[in-house]
Amino acid sequence: MPSRPLTLLAATGAAGVLGGAYGARGLLARQAATARRLIGKPLGESPPDADRIWRSSYGDPLDLLLVGDSIAAGLGAERRKDTLGGRLAKGLAKRTHRAVRLRTVAVVGSESSMLAAQLATLPDGYRPDVAVVVVGGNDVTHRVPVAVSVRHLEDAVRRLRERGAEVVVGTCPDLGALRPVPQPLRALGSRASRQLATAQAAAAVRTGAHAVSLARVVGPFFITNPDEMFSLDRFHPSALGYRRTAAALLPSVLTALGLHDRVPFGHHAPTPP
Numbered sequence: 528m529p530s531r532p533l534t535l536l537a538a539t540g541a542a543g544v545l546g547g548a549y550g551a552r553g554l555l556a557r558q559a560a561t562a563r564r565l566i567g568k569p570l571g572e573s574p575p576d577a578d579r580i581w582r583s584s585y586g587d588p589l590d591l592l593l594v595g596d597s598i599a600a601g602l603g604a605e606r607r608k609d610t611l612g613g614r615l616a617k618g619l620a621k622r623t624h625r626a627v628r629l630r631t632v633a634v635v636g637s638e639s640s641m642l643a644a645q646l647a648t649l650p651d652g653y654r655p656d657v658a659v660v661v662v663g664g665n666d667v668t669h670r671v672p673v674a675v676s677v678r679h680l681e682d683a684v685r686r687l688r689e690r691g692a693e694v695v696v697g698t699c700p701d702l703g704a705l706r707p708v709p710q711p712l713r714a715l716g717s718r719a720s721r722q723l724a725t726a727q728a729a730a731a732v733r734t735g736a737h738a739v740s741l742a743r744v745v746g747p748f749f750i751t752n753p754d755e756m757f758s759l760d761r762f763h764p765s766a767l768g769y770r771r772t773a774a775a776l777l778p779s780v781l782t783a784l785g786l787h788d789r790v791p792f793g794h795h796a797p798t799p800p
Contacts, residue, residue, distance in 0.1 A: 572635045574600045577607035581627045582620035588628040589784075591616055592655035592692065594645055594683065595662040598700070598772070599633030603763030611764075614773030615659060615780065622781060630655070638665045639676040642683035655692045657783055659776060660684070661741075663699025663727060667719045676723060677730045684734040693783035694736035697776055698724035700749075701742035728795055735797045737779040744775040744793035 580588055593599045593612045601610025616627040632645040639662050660683060666676040687694045702716035724742055731738040755767050764772060779794045781787035790796050
């Protein structure tokens with residue numbers, strides 16, 4: 528989820544949706560200000576550094592790359608093993624009985640337009656076995672047009688595929704799960720994030736990536752159990768939230784690596800060439 532949620536007012540074009548009335552704009556502006564105060568930044572902007580070889584005793588390491596925004600970076604986790612990367616690395620090692628070398632280039636606050644800069648930090652010879660991309664929340668909150676977001680995502684997937692990586696895209700989470708954001712702002716954010724997620728999934732599969740609908744697969748846990756699934760800031764996942772998110776992504780990671788032959792609900796395989 529995005530690190531700066533509350534440009535949602537501008538992001539979703541809320542005033543226009545409500546007819547552009549002055550009273551509606553004022554209401555939404557007050558709601559955005561209230562949500563900003565409620566959320567704040569109690570976690571800062573530096574997630575735990577989880578990059579290392581996980582389960583090194585297994586040997587023959589797989590290379591796992593995390594790309595994207597604060598979720599991919601693991602903001603909200605207190606320990607490196609509870610970040611999304613840490614959880615995925617441990618789960619992948621357990622299922623493959625191979626060590627997993629984790630590299631994270633995801634940056635807190637990133638929009639899809641920043642994926643190219645993240646990939647540019649990788650050494651020329653780096654060839655990850657699988658890359659997991661989670662991005663989109665900040666695109667919604669900063670009113671980036673869906674077509675623009677999708678174009679940047681497709682470009683990132685192509686670049687990763689050119690490196691020989693299998694790619695799994697976790698689509699934009701449902702911002703309607705953010706309880707500190709009041710209505711009707713939350714409903715508008717939910718609609719915008721779901722529209723982007725649908726477009727991301729279609730773009731991912733046609734570009735050769737696997738797509739996982741986080742809103743469908745893990746979103747209900749965040750909606751029904753917010754106290755357990757969200758961290759201290761009530762915006763980013765907690766340790767349990769990351770565990771659930773990693774579990775939601777893992778089937779497609781295994782499928783991408785040729786180790787799983789079933790596509791569960793909410794998972795989408797690449798479109799055949």
